[in-house]
Amino acid sequence: MQHHVSLTRFLVGEQRAGRAPADLRLLLEIVAYAAKAIGAAVSKGALAGVLGEAGTENVQGEAQKKLDVLANEIMLRANMWGGCLAAMVSEEVESVCRIPSGIPGGDYLLLFDPLDGSSNIDINAPVGTIFSVLRNPREKGEDPVEADFLQPGCKQVAAGYAIYGPSTQLVLTVGNGVHAFTLDRETGDFIHTHPFMTIPAQTREYAINASNMRHWEAPVRRYIAELQQGGEGPRGVDFNMRWVAAMVADVHRVLTRGGIFMYPLDEKCRAQGGRLRLMYEANPMALLVEQAGGAASTGRERILDIVPRRLHQRTPVILGSRHEVERLVSFHGAPAA
Numbered sequence: 001m002q003h004h005v006s007l008t009r010f011l012v013g014e015q016r017a018g019r020a021p022a023d024l025r026l027l028l029e030i031v032a033y034a035a036k037a038i039g040a041a042v043s044k045g046a047l048a049g050v051l052g053e054a055g056t057e058n059v060q061g062e063a064q065k066k067l068d069v070l071a072n073e074i075m076l077r078a079n080m081w082g083g084c085l086a087a088m089v090s091e092e093v094e095s096v097c098r099i100p101s102g103i104p105g106g107d108y109l110l111l112f113d114p115l116d117g118s119s120n121i122d123i124n125a126p127v128g129t130i131f132s133v134l135r136n137p138r139e140k141g142e143d144p145v146e147a148d149f150l151q152p153g154c155k156q157v158a159a160g161y162a163i164y165g166p167s168t169q170l171v172l173t174v175g176n177g178v179h180a181f182t183l184d185r186e187t188g189d190f191i192h193t194h195p196f197m198t199i200p201a202q203t204r205e206y207a208i209n210a211s212n213m214r215h216w217e218a219p220v221r222r223y224i225a226e227l228q229q230g231g232e233g234p235r236g237v238d239f240n241m242r243w244v245a246a247m248v249a250d251v252h253r254v255l256t257r258g259g260i261f262m263y264p265l266d267e268k269c270r271a272q273g274g275r276l277r278l279m280y281e282a283n284p285m286a287l288l289v290e291q292a293g294g295a296a297s298t299g300r301e302r303i304l305d306i307v308p309r310r311l312h313q314r315t316p317v318i319l320g321s322r323h324e325v326e327r328l329v330s331f332h333g334a335p336a337a
Contacts, residue, residue, distance in 0.1 A: 007032055007170065007181045007190035020174045023106050024158060027084035027133065031110075032170055032190055034078035035129055035162035036183065038071045038115070042127060042164040067121050068092060071114035071129065085110055086136035087144040089311055091280040096146055096311075105141065108157070109134040109149055113280040116161070117246020126165040128248030132284040133158040146311055153283030153304035160284065161248050171197070171255065171288065178255060178292045197255050199294035203321040204239050205259035207250045215266035219299065219331035247276065251285050251319070255292055260320035260328070264299055274298070274315040278308055282317050295325040299332040 011028060014020035020028070072092045079085055080099060084106035088097040091113040099105055110133055117127040134151050138144055160172030168183040170190050180194035206227055213221070230238040242259070244250050250261045269275045276282050286296035286303040296303045296319035306315065318325055 004184075004189075005192040007192070010179065010181070010192050014174055014176065017176075019176050020158075021107075023084045024108065024133065024174070026082055027079075027106070027108055027110070028158060028160075028172065028174075030078055030082045030084070031075075031112075031131055031160075032162075032181075034075050035168070035170055036188065037074045037078070038129055039162065039164045039168040039183065041067065041070055041074070042121070045121075045124065065115070065118040065121055067127075068115050068118045075112055075114045075129070079110055082106070084108055086138065086140075087148075088112070089146075089149055089279070090114060091277055091312070094312075096144060096149070098143060105136075107136050107140075109136050109144060111149065111279050111284075113277065116248045116281065117244070120244070120246050120249075125246065126163055126244065126249040126252075127246055128161050128163040128252075130161040130248060130281055130284050131159065132156050132279065132287075149279065149311060150308040152307050153278075153286055156283060156287050156304075159287045161252075161288075163248050163252050165249070169193075169252075171252065173288055173291045175291070178288050180255075194256075197292050199254060199289065199292045199321055200258040201293070201322045203258040203260060203324055204237055205242055205253075205257075206239055206262070206324070207241065207243050207253070207259060208262040208264075209243060209245070210241070212266050212268060215268045217265060217299075219328065220262070220264045220266075222331055223328045247281055247285065247317075251289070254294070254320045255288065258321050260318070260324040262328070263317045265316040269314070269316075272314045274317070276314060276317050278303075278306060278313045278315040279311060282315050285317075286319060289319045293322065294320050295322045295329075297325055297329050299329055 011025040015025050083104045086105045088110045112131040116130050120127055137148050158174045162170045170181045178197040181190035182193040184191050226235055227239040254261050263275045282303050289296045298316040299318055
């Protein structure tokens with residue numbers, strides 16, 4: 001008889017090994033609970049009337065989908081009462097989300113993108129939830145402020161994402177490799193299906209938004225030109241391009257079978273500092289990729305070394321198979337990691 005290891009059982013093992021204190025274990029289980037609720041709403045789609053525009057904008061001035069708003073509410077509600085958190089921040093909210101009075105505060109800070117890739121919702125393509133956990137630097141009883149969240153990504157104690165596709169999967173790390181759990185819809189349990197995910201050092205797949213080619217910097221143009229020349233070019237092999245336009249789906253592919261994902265600095269996003277959010281997207285994904293043996297860089301510096309200046313800061317992102325990331329970073333004239 002096959003014995004399935006549930007997320008709870010896995011986290012209890014990490015707790016006994018000293019890698020996931022009890023409060024962190026409970027926090028991750030609450031996040032998993034919220035992911036199930038978001039996944040259920042995503043799977044209902046038009047049947048639940050959750051598709052289409054919400055008629056509102058988020059803090060970045062982007063139009064919100066109805067599911068953006070719903071997913072954000074689910075994450076906030078689920079994590080308010082657990083007693084594990086001192087405060088939260090969301091990509092969809094401008095300022096710090098405080099824990100209501102009367103609920104004991106915890107030792108951790110939670111950062112999340114409630115629904116990454118929401119532009120894919122209406123076409124039934126994969127979307128996901130990304131999260132990051134930091135230690136609260138303040139004494140218990142003190143209310144955290146924005147500056148308490150501005151820690152470099154190397155300070156994360158846990159990170160992960162849920163992906164809502166043909167199956168719902170939760171992928172996470174607590175600093176001991178990357179592990180994926182698949183939701184068993186019959187029992188409601190996340191089952192440990194992919195232990196110690198590893199990114200091959202070399203790859204023949206890349207992901208980039210090629211419509212921005214005219215805006216790219218010279219190092220990126222040079223690198224992509226090499227890949228496009230295939231077997232007749234300097235690399236001597238044929239590469240395939242894959243692009244879902246949802247970071248959580250593109251990075252999941254990299255973690256599953258290798259590859260390199262790029263949203264580099266270009267002239268369209270230079271004034272903003274990059275396209276993707278450092279705290280809610282780049283940092284948690286960079287930690288996962290490094291834990292799986294890959295590399296993550298802006299092209300000029302290691303992502304996990306960046307000291308944030310503000311909650312909604314943006315950054316260029318280049319991550320995935322180590323040899324490919326190092327090659328592109330070398331074109332920028334800086335070390336990879």
